Amino acid sequence: MINTDIFTITHKDKKTSARIGILQTKKGKVETPFFMPVATRGSVKTLTSEELKQMKVPAVISNALILYLREGSIIANKFGGIGKFMNYNGINFTDSGGFQMYSPSIYLKSTKEGVFFRNPLNGEKILMTPEKNMELQLKISSEVAMCLDSMPMYHNTTKTQIEDAVNKTSLWAKRCKTHHDTLQKNLSKSKRQLLFGIIQGGIYSDLRETSTKEIINLDFDGYSIGGFGLGETIQEEFKIVKQVKSLLPENKPVYLMGIGNPVEILKGIELGVDIFDSRMPTQNARRGTLFTSEGKLRILREACKFDKGPIDKNCKCFVCKNYSRAFIRYQLIHDEFTGKKLATYHNIYYLTKLIETAKEKIKQGKFHELQKEVEEKYKG
RNA sequence: GCGGUUGUAGUAUAACGGUAGUACACACGGUUGUGGUCCGUGUAGAGAGGGUUCGAUUCCCUCCAUCCGCC
Numbered sequence A: 001m002i003n004t005d006i007f008t009i010t011h012k013d014k015k016t017s018a019r020i021g022i023l024q025t026k027k028g029k030v031e032t033p034f035f036m037p038v039a040t041r042g043s044v045k046t047l048t049s050e051e052l053k054q055m056k057v058p059a060v061i062s063n064a065l066i067l068y069l070r071e072g073s074i075i076a077n078k079f080g081g082i083g084k085f086m087n088y089n090g091i092n093f094t095d096s097g098g099f100q101m102y103s104p105s106i107y108l109k110s111t112k113e114g115v116f117f118r119n120p121l122n123g124e125k126i127l128m129t130p131e132k133n134m135e136l137q138l139k140i141s142s143e144v145a146m147c148l149d150s151m152p153m154y155h156n157t158t159k160t161q162i163e164d165a166v167n168k169t170s171l172w173a174k175r176c177k178t179h180h181d182t183l184q185k186n187l188s189k190s191k192r193q194l195l196f197g198i199i200q201g202g203i204y205s206d207l208r209e210t211s212t213k214e215i216i217n218l219d220f221d222g223y224s225i226g227g228f229g230l231g232e233t234i235q236e237e238f239k240i241v242k243q244v245k246s247l248l249p250e251n252k253p254v255y256l257m258g259i260g261n262p263v264e265i266l267k268g269i270e271l272g273v274d275i276f277d278s279r280m281p282t283q284n285a286r287r288g289t290l291f292t293s294e295g296k297l298r299i300l301r302e303a304c305k306f307d308k309g310p311i312d313k314n315c316k317c318f319v320c321k322n323y324s325r326a327f328i329r330y331q332l333i334h335d336e337f338t339g340k341k342l343a344t345y346h347n348i349y350y351l352t353k354l355i356e357t358a359k360e361k362i363k364q365g366k367f368h369e370l371q372k373e374v375e376e377k378y379k380g
Numbered sequence B: 001g002c003g004g005u006u007g008u009a010g011u012a013u014a015a016c017g018g019u020a021g022u023a024c025a026c027a028c029g030g031u032u033g034u035g036g037u038c039c040g041u042g043u044a045g046a047g048a049g050g051g052u053u054c055g056a057u058u059c060c061c062u063c064c065a066u067c068c069g070c071c
Helices: A049-054 A065-068 A072-078 A098-102 A130-140 A159-183 A203-217 A234-247 A260-268 A280-288 A318-322 A325-333 A339-363 A367-377
Strands: A008-014 A021-027 A028-034 A034-037 A058-065 A091-095 A107-110 A115-118 A125-128 A142-147 A194-199 A224-225 A254-256 A275-278 A287-294 A295-298
Touching: A008 A339, A021 A339, A028 A034, A034 A339, A058 A065, A065 A072, A065 A091, A065 A130, A072 A130, A098 A107, A098 A115, A125 A130, A130 A142, A130 A159, A159 A194, A159 A203, A194 A203, A203 A224, A203 A234, A224 A234, A234 A260, A260 A339, A260 A367, A280 A287, A280 A339, A287 A339, A318 A339, A325 A339, A339 A367
Parallel strands: A034 A058, A034 A275, A058 A091, A091 A142, A142 A194, A194 A224, A224 A254, A254 A275
Antiparallel strands: A008 A021, A021 A028, A107 A115, A115 A125, A287 A295
């Protein structure tokens, strides 16, 4: 058993690098691996916090920048933090907003100083610096914060631009870490918000190596691998994940940002990743693509028009126990929120359950069997 | 019954005497740290018959259907 203050590995798979651990936060413990649905503005679209509890979703991730733009950070602060504001009993992560460099509607430019955004609400120009971002995430009072990173575009981007993003990410990571430590210096360890560093570098091994080493040197509570799920192939992605993992300290939690496809989650777990998040399950649900034990189900197909069966006959969620494919399809086609909600609930339940199963299989030494089975179902 | 109107994809519409577009719907892909209303690809059309013309969906005639008005 590898034990540090905040992360304890309790089980290790014999055949792969998959592992089970416990992450200790100021709000309590959470077992890894886990998947976080995105609650950008403080809610997982269409779901209540009670429903998240019911499904035993262990953690969600909100977006500090997006909350800030709409004063959500101020309101959450008055409640004593995002968790109390949304009445959620799980662990709250916050993303810095670095990823919003991918949002042409609000992103303006970035300099060494920070990132410039346009607030769509009032047109105001905002400079988001690493220091300001740390203050913001502390005000929101999530259990785990992310560094402000520089997100290079995947398409039409040169290696030089990615190198520049790596350099900026390292520079900002140092500023984040220093300021975050200063702001919490009077708090006891158990009351502190955790801070994860983010590794960039695209699909370039040399840049990833540089980024990983520079971020490790700053000694964060955990390490995030960013910049994937943007258009690279799965092979390119996992070649880098494997490489980065080999450079990271074993006793720190690893978070693969933005990844939420069942096959990729299991691949990440195989390589020793502990945390995932993605808008994929919720966004796909609203658009009619559902995850099932038989693979991907496109519920809007005409084949489901009169289908009285559940989304997934092997699923025990309340949606599958009570509602037909035909009903959910009809509601989705006619843009009724109920359809979006039922589909979202099922997809989140599926992923949460998939990871629970993965943990059981790791304990039994049968993780690879589950992985093979799921890969087979999602092929093609 | 008389006079007129209008007939273009499943629906709603556009242009044109010379390759018939668009939207929605439908089918199939995609969706990965903002985007409850997303993106891409595809199937599918001239009411019927005749005339003029090198060529007619377009111009002309008849029929059919439609809607409006009058009796």
